[in-house]
Each structure stands twice: as C-alpha cells, then as structure tokens.
Amino acid sequence: MINPDDPLDIQVAKQARIIDALVQRANRQHELGTSAYGAFQQAIALQGQIWAKTRDLERASTELEQVRLERERSRRNLADALAAMEGGFALFTDGRLELWNDLFQTLLPDLADRILPGLKIERYFEALRSSAHLRTADPVTIEVVREARRAMVGTAALSFTCELAGDRWYQFGLQRTSETGIVILQTEITGIVRRNRSEKENLIDRQAHYLQAAFDNMxxxxxxxxxxxxxxxxxxxxxxxxxxxxxxxxxxxxxxxxxxxxxxxxxxxxxxxxxxxxxxxxxxxxxxxxxxxxxxxxxxxxxxxxxxxxxxxxxxxxxVTLESRLTEMLEKRVEERTEELTHTNRRLTAQYQAQARVEEELRIAKEKAEAAVRSKTRFLAAASHDLLQPINAAKLLISTLSELARGGTLAPTVERLEGSFTSIEQLLHALLDISRLDSTQSAVSPSDVSLGPLMRGIIADQAPLAARKGVQLDIVPCSVFVRSDPRFLLRSIQNLVVNAIQYTDRGGRVLVGCRRRGDEVVLQVWDTGMGISKEDQTRIFEEFTRADNVPPGSGMGLGLSIVDRTCRHLGHKVAVRSKPGVGSVFSITMAVVPGIARPCADRRPVAAETGPADMDLIVLLVENDADVLFATTQKLESWGASVLAVSSTAAALQAVRDIGMPPDILLADYQLDGSDTGLEAIRALRQETGTSLPAIMITADHSAELVRTGARMGFTVLTKPVELSRLRPLIDWKTRARRSAPAESLQ
Incomplete structure (x- = not known):
C-alpha cells in the first residue's frame, strides 16, 4: 500500500489516511453491538496497530523535518555563495529561471521587476535587448540561446561583451550544465577595457611623439x-x-x-x-x-x-643645390667630352675603315689559305689511291726480287732498296694520316673495338722487323673492348711498337700489354731502349721532333705526333715515362666498354710459317692497275699458286666459266674501272659459282663502312700497301676454313 520509493511527505500522508480509516472501522464495529469480549480484543489489536503506525509516522516526520532543515541550510548556503559572487549568476532549468543572485537582478534596473521565477530564457534576452541601459545590443540575439543548447554539457557555449550606461562593460557567458540546465554568468570587465583603452591612447601618443622626433631629425x-x-x-x-x-x-x-x-x-x-x-x-x-x-x-x-x-x-x-650644381658641371664636362669624343670618333672611324680594309684583306687571305688547306686535303685524299697503287706494286716486286736475290751478290742491294722503300711507305702513311686528322670533316669513326685481335695483328706485322733487329717482341693477351676508331688506334699502337723496336739495341726486349684501372684500360708499350730525357719528353709529340740522343737518319719524327693527334680526337690519354739508358714506357688510356664479351669475328692466327712449301691453290686476282696486277701475280706464283689475273668483274666471270670450276679464293681491288667494284665482283662470282667463295678485299680505301660491309658479306679487308706477312697466313686460313654456304646478296 505504501511505496518505499515515494518521498517521505507522501508516505506520511498515506500512513495518516490509513490510521484514520482504521479508527473509523473500529468505531463502526463498536456501534454494531458485537460481543464485549470480541470488541475488547479487536480494540486491543487495533490499539497496537495504531501505536505502531504512530511510531512510524513520528519517525518519518522526524526524517522529513531533518531533510527539510538540510535543504533549507543548502539553499541558504547557495544564496550566500551567490550573493558573495562578484558577477551576476542565473540558472535556467528547462528554459525557465530557477535561481539567481541580486547582481543579476539589479544589473539593469529597468529589468529588475521582470526577473521572476519561471522567466523564460528567450523572454530574458528579448528584454535585455530592449533595455535602455544597454549601449551595444548587436550580440544579444535569440541565436545565442540556440547555440548554447547545441553545445556539449559542461563546456562554455557562448561569450559576448556588452557596453552598459556609464561606460561600464560586462562579459556575458553562457554554459550548459546538464541536458536541461543553462547558466548565465555576468562578469564586469570595465577596468580591463578602460586600462586597454588608456594603454592604446598612450601608445598612440608615444607613436606620435616618436614620429615627430623622427621628422625633426630628418x-x-x-x-x-x-x-x-x-x-x-x-x-x-x-x-x-x-x-x-x-x-x-x-x-x-x-x-x-x-x-x-x-x-x-x-x-x-x-x-x-x-x-x-x-x-x-x-x-x-x-x-x-x-x-x-x-x-x-x-x-x-x-x-x-x-x-x-x-x-x-x-x-x-x-x-638638391649641390647635386644640381654637380649635374650642371657634369653636363658641361659631358659637352666638352662629347666634343673631344666626336673628334676622336672621326679619327677612329678613319682608322676603323683602314682596319676594315686590312681585315677584309686578311679574311680573303684566310679564305684562300683555308681553300688551299681544303684543296690539299682533297688532293691527298683523292691521290691516296693513286699513290698507294704503285707503292703496293713496288712492294710486291721488291719482295719477289728479294726472294730471287737471296744468297746472291744483289742481296745487300735489294735489302737496302727494301729499307729505303719502307721509309718512303712509312712517311707516306704518316702524311696521309696527318692530312686526315687535320681535315675539316670528322676524321675518326669511333666504334666498339676488341684490343686482342688488334694487338696480335700488330705483333704479327712487326715480328719480322724485330727478328732482323735481334729484339725480343712479346705480347700479354687482352680481350677487353674499348670505344675507339680501329684504323687510327691500330696506326697509333703500330707507331709505338715500331719506335720501340727501332730504338732498342740488339738483345733488348719490347713488351706490349694492358692494365685495368677501374673503368679504364691502359695499353702500354715497354722497351729496354736508349730512353728519353726529361727535357725531350715534353716535345717529342710535336711534328718533326726527335730526342737529342736519337742517331741521324732514324726517321722524320712524325709517328708520335700522329699518336698524339689521334688520342686527342678520340678522347684518349697518351703518356710517357722514360729514363736514359734504361728504357721507356708509352701508354694510351682508354675507357672500357662495359657488358661486351663477344668473340672476335676474325679468328685467323697471329702469325704463320711462310716456308718454301708451295701454295697449291687457284687464286682469282681482280686488279685494274697493270703494275699491281703483275707484281701480285708474280708474288702469288712464287708461293706456288695458280693465278687467274683479270682486270674486271666481267673478265673474272669469263675466267671462271673457262675453267669450269670455282677458284679456291678471290683477291679483288675495291676500285675498278668505271662503276665496277670489288663488291660487285664478289657478289657476281658467288652467284655464278653458287658457293660462299672465300674473298679478300685489297684496297686503299680506309673507311670503316667498307670494313662493316666486309663483316656483313663475309670477306676480309686488307689495306694497301699490303703486308705480305699477313697476306699469305690469311689466304691459308681462309682456304682451310672454307665451307659450303649459300651466296649472300649485297644489300
């Protein structure tokens, strides 16, 4: 009947109503005239219940009174705390005013009679905005209430500053305390505003003072x-x-x-x-x-x-008086100087015109000189074939003559003739190389070059010279690839080897090898010759310059200059170390081409025996120069070969048809009469015979394009004048390695 969760005053009221109902029931039963004894028993029981309920009621009343006193004490403490606050305070619960202090009520006198319990917070802000004591009402809007209600519990929702009458300033702060509670705090900041205003005015006054002081000192x-x-x-x-x-x-x-x-x-x-x-x-x-x-x-x-x-x-x-006077003085001086310069200009103009005439004459002379150089270059380039043809023929004839005169009385004479002719050949090659390197067009054609075959070929060519001098010539094999021009690099290494053999006495030694240094390789030529002094080492790479200790008649001094020019064109570094009486080391430093490990296409041996054994071969020789044709035929026949000597592709085809079989090997010049070439001869003869006829191109053309064409068509290129020490081993190697292959078309 009584809910223990109800407040104490409600429980006491319910107990009082129950007691009244029991008393009335007892009175009614007494009036009905029940037995006296039963009535007495009921009265006793009823009295006990009444006493128990009375005790519960007294206890509940005591507890209720204590709670009431405690609540009154808390309200008095809260009222004292609110009264002691320096600012205004108001608590709105469910949007209605529940608790506030005196300052909140008296802050705006015309609103004091409206500050009553249950005042809606929206009504408060409407009244605040219309107050005559409020000087700035812009931030006082209903929107601040909406923002406060959207804020998180326990956080400051909004804060704004208002100016009141009498130059008073208050800061209004709204804070949400619970789901339904909002607190308004009113804090006076008049002192802070006035102090900031005073400091601002003082700062402005000081700035004006500083500005005036700055003005006064300008x-x-x-x-x-x-x-x-x-x-x-x-x-x-x-x-x-x-x-x-x-x-x-x-x-x-x-x-x-x-x-x-x-x-x-x-x-x-x-x-x-x-x-x-x-x-x-x-x-x-x-x-x-x-x-x-x-x-x-x-x-x-x-x-x-x-x-x-x-x-x-x-x-x-x-x-700017001084500046103006200086300007006037300068203008006057400028006028004077202008007059002087005008006079000087006239004189210089006359000199310039005379100089222009001289420069024009020099330009014309320079053009003539350049034209002469170009003419010389074109002449040497065009004449190289015509010069090398008779030299090639004479070299073959001298070789044949040397073999015929061997052991006879003419042998010393032929040997001297061969030496003189070798000097002429070397000088001609040097002049042609210098002409090519000095030409206006690019003389070098860099490509990936394997040093191994290059070095072995040079050693094979110079082995006879070293043997005649009694010098030991050795090589340390090397298989790296470098970026260089194969023809000019071969000529440079050959010049270094020839010089080393030439200036090394009998019994000495010449060694050719390479050393790796990181991404570079250093090709070195060591000798135990006479050596070069420090003074001579700085000038031996100049044209027509030889060391002081070189005996007369040892050359024209062009070999090292060609090496130096070639290395400058190719980006190589050439150097020398030497000591008189001990020997010399010449070196060429080149960059290594990484990632190349392919074998050399030309696998012929470095040297071969050239004994008296007959060359049992049919050689088809195509050469349009009669002297060269005769000399080459004589030399091949002296080796025991059967030679079909013709001067054109058509004659070569007719000779093959006449014998009814393909020759063992074809030797052809590149430049034949008219439009006929050695390339056409190789292609036509391979097509005629239906075989991959071995072929060697003997030519004065030094172009890299011809070498690439030979690699593509399967023939070898030898330059004129041909080295006999390389020709016969090459013929033996190509005929031994002959194998059947379909004819290749020339593209």
Whole structure:
C-alpha cells in the first residue's frame, strides 16, 4: 500500500489516511453491538496497530523535518555563495529561471521587476535587448540561446561583451550544465577595457611623439596634410627650406594659405610649380607628384608629394643645390667630352675603315689559305689511291726480287732498296694520316673495338722487323673492348711498337700489354731502349721532333705526333715515362666498354710459317692497275699458286666459266674501272659459282663502312700497301676454313 520509493511527505500522508480509516472501522464495529469480549480484543489489536503506525509516522516526520532543515541550510548556503559572487549568476532549468543572485537582478534596473521565477530564457534576452541601459545590443540575439543548447554539457557555449550606461562593460557567458540546465554568468570587465583603452591612447601618443622626433631629425623637410588640405604634422627643416614663418605652419592651417604666402612673397621662381590643382589631379591619378623648383635664396629644391591611405598626402622637400650644381658641371664636362669624343670618333672611324680594309684583306687571305688547306686535303685524299697503287706494286716486286736475290751478290742491294722503300711507305702513311686528322670533316669513326685481335695483328706485322733487329717482341693477351676508331688506334699502337723496336739495341726486349684501372684500360708499350730525357719528353709529340740522343737518319719524327693527334680526337690519354739508358714506357688510356664479351669475328692466327712449301691453290686476282696486277701475280706464283689475273668483274666471270670450276679464293681491288667494284665482283662470282667463295678485299680505301660491309658479306679487308706477312697466313686460313654456304646478296 505504501511505496518505499515515494518521498517521505507522501508516505506520511498515506500512513495518516490509513490510521484514520482504521479508527473509523473500529468505531463502526463498536456501534454494531458485537460481543464485549470480541470488541475488547479487536480494540486491543487495533490499539497496537495504531501505536505502531504512530511510531512510524513520528519517525518519518522526524526524517522529513531533518531533510527539510538540510535543504533549507543548502539553499541558504547557495544564496550566500551567490550573493558573495562578484558577477551576476542565473540558472535556467528547462528554459525557465530557477535561481539567481541580486547582481543579476539589479544589473539593469529597468529589468529588475521582470526577473521572476519561471522567466523564460528567450523572454530574458528579448528584454535585455530592449533595455535602455544597454549601449551595444548587436550580440544579444535569440541565436545565442540556440547555440548554447547545441553545445556539449559542461563546456562554455557562448561569450559576448556588452557596453552598459556609464561606460561600464560586462562579459556575458553562457554554459550548459546538464541536458536541461543553462547558466548565465555576468562578469564586469570595465577596468580591463578602460586600462586597454588608456594603454592604446598612450601608445598612440608615444607613436606620435616618436614620429615627430623622427621628422625633426630628418635631413629633408616633411609636412603631412589631411584629406581636405589641413596641416597635421611638420618638422623645422620643412619651414627652413621654404622660408616660411613659424606662425604659418600651425596644425590645421590650410595648404592654400601656405601656397598663397609663397606666391605673394615670391619664394619660388617658377610660378607654375605652385599650381595645386594640377598637383591634386596628378595625385589622384598617379598617387605621387615630383617637382624641381628654384628658391629665391638660390637653393634648388626637390618636392615630392605622395598620397596617404586616409586620402591625405605628405610633402617631402629636399635641398638638391649641390647635386644640381654637380649635374650642371657634369653636363658641361659631358659637352666638352662629347666634343673631344666626336673628334676622336672621326679619327677612329678613319682608322676603323683602314682596319676594315686590312681585315677584309686578311679574311680573303684566310679564305684562300683555308681553300688551299681544303684543296690539299682533297688532293691527298683523292691521290691516296693513286699513290698507294704503285707503292703496293713496288712492294710486291721488291719482295719477289728479294726472294730471287737471296744468297746472291744483289742481296745487300735489294735489302737496302727494301729499307729505303719502307721509309718512303712509312712517311707516306704518316702524311696521309696527318692530312686526315687535320681535315675539316670528322676524321675518326669511333666504334666498339676488341684490343686482342688488334694487338696480335700488330705483333704479327712487326715480328719480322724485330727478328732482323735481334729484339725480343712479346705480347700479354687482352680481350677487353674499348670505344675507339680501329684504323687510327691500330696506326697509333703500330707507331709505338715500331719506335720501340727501332730504338732498342740488339738483345733488348719490347713488351706490349694492358692494365685495368677501374673503368679504364691502359695499353702500354715497354722497351729496354736508349730512353728519353726529361727535357725531350715534353716535345717529342710535336711534328718533326726527335730526342737529342736519337742517331741521324732514324726517321722524320712524325709517328708520335700522329699518336698524339689521334688520342686527342678520340678522347684518349697518351703518356710517357722514360729514363736514359734504361728504357721507356708509352701508354694510351682508354675507357672500357662495359657488358661486351663477344668473340672476335676474325679468328685467323697471329702469325704463320711462310716456308718454301708451295701454295697449291687457284687464286682469282681482280686488279685494274697493270703494275699491281703483275707484281701480285708474280708474288702469288712464287708461293706456288695458280693465278687467274683479270682486270674486271666481267673478265673474272669469263675466267671462271673457262675453267669450269670455282677458284679456291678471290683477291679483288675495291676500285675498278668505271662503276665496277670489288663488291660487285664478289657478289657476281658467288652467284655464278653458287658457293660462299672465300674473298679478300685489297684496297686503299680506309673507311670503316667498307670494313662493316666486309663483316656483313663475309670477306676480309686488307689495306694497301699490303703486308705480305699477313697476306699469305690469311689466304691459308681462309682456304682451310672454307665451307659450303649459300651466296649472300649485297644489300
């Protein structure tokens, strides 16, 4: 019947109603006239229940009184705390005013009678906004209530500042305390606002003082004007430069008055410079005005006017008298100097014209010299074939003559003839190489070159010379690839090896090998020859220069110059180390081509025995030069070969048809008569015979393109004059390695 969760006052009320009901029931039963004894028993039981309920009621009343007293004490403490607060405080629960302090009620006197329990918070802000004591009502809107209700519990929702009558300032803060509770705090910040205002005014006053002090210490005159032309601030220099009285330049004085005083007293000689309307128009359009004026005192003044952000302007007057005088003096000196320069210019013009004539003559002479060089280059290039043809024939004939005269009385003479002819051949090769390297066109054609076959070929060519000199010639094999021109690199290494053999005495040694140094390889030629002094090492790479200890008749001194030119063209580094009486080391440093490990296409042996055994071969020789054809035929027949000597492709085809079988090998010159070439001869004969006929191209053409064509078509290129020490081993190797293959078309 009684819920223990109900408040105590409700439980006490319910117990009182129960007791009243029991008493009334007892009275009714007594009136009905039940037995006295039963009535007595019921009365006793009822009395016990009444006493128990009475005790419960007294205990509940005591507890209720204690709770009431505690609540009253808490309300008094809260009221005392709110009263002690320096700011206003109000608690709104479910949007209605529940608790507040006196300052909140009396802050705005015209709202005091509206601060009542149950006041809606929206009504409060409407009344606040309409208060006559509120000077700034912009932040006081109903929107602040909405923002406060959207804020998180326990956080400051909104804060704004309001100015009240009497220059009082309060900060209003709204804070959400629970789901339904909002607290308004009113904190007075009048002292803070007034202090900040005072500090701001003091700062402005100090800045004005500092600005005035800066103006007073400037070398130029400064005066600022407001937008309507009134004086704001100036320094004494401005007044002194313009010659104005102290009383005229007072704060608030109009610019028109100052201009009128200047015009009346004639302080500025140029009257148009004082037209302020023109100044104002230019200030509005350009933002600045600059004028140079002459003062009545003789001073030259520069006046600058600049527009300020507040539509006012500032005048800056500077004394430029000294600068003006210097300018006039300089202008005068410039005029004098101009007259001198004009006179000098006339004289130089005459000299220039004379120099131009000389330069034109020099240009013409230079063009003639360049034309002569080009003509020389073209001549040597064109004549190289014609020069090498007879040399090749003579070399073959001398070789044949040497074999015929061996052991006879003519042998020494033939040997001297061969030596002299070798010198002529070397000199011719040197001149042709220098001509090619000095040509205007690119003389070198770099490609990936394997040093192994190159070095072995040079050793094979120079082995006979080393044998005749009694010098031991050795090689350390090397298989790296470098980026170089194969023809000029071969000529450079050959020159170094020939020099080493030539200047090494009998019993000495020459060693050719390579050393790896990181990404580079150093090709070295060591010898145990006479050596070179320090002085001579700096000049031996010049043309026609030889060391002082070289005996007469040892050459023209062109070999090392060709090596130096070639290395400069190819980007190689050439160096020498030597000691007189000990020997020399010449080296060429080249960059290694990475990632190349392919074998050399030409696998012929370095050297071969050239004994008296007969060459049992049918050799088809195609050569249009009669002397070369005769000399080569003689040499091949001396080796035991059967030679079919013809001068054209057509004659070669007819010779093959006549014998009814393909020859063992074809030797062909590149340049034949007319449009006929050795390439056409190789292609036609392979097509005619239906075999991959072994072929060797003997030519004076040194182009890399011909070598690449030979690699593509399967023939070997030998340059004229041909080295016999390489020709016979090459013929033996190509005929031994002959195997059947389909004819290749020339593309």
């Amino acid at each position: 070398g130029s005159g400064i005066c600022t004007f407001s937008g309507d032309g009134a004086v704001l601030m100036h320094n004494d220099r401005f007044r002194d430069l313009l010659g104005l009285p102290f009383t005229l330049l007072q704060k608030g004085r109009a610019l028109s008055e100052i201009m009128g005083f200047i015009q009346t007293n004639g302080l500025i000689l140029e009257s148009q410079a004082l037209d302020f309307e023109l100044w104002e128009d230019r200030l509005n359009r350009q933002g600045r005005v600059r004028k140079r004026m002459r003062h009545v005192s003789g001073r030259m003044l520069d006046l600058h006017a600049h527009r300020l952000p507040d539509r006012g302007f500032i005048l800056d007057v500077r004394d």
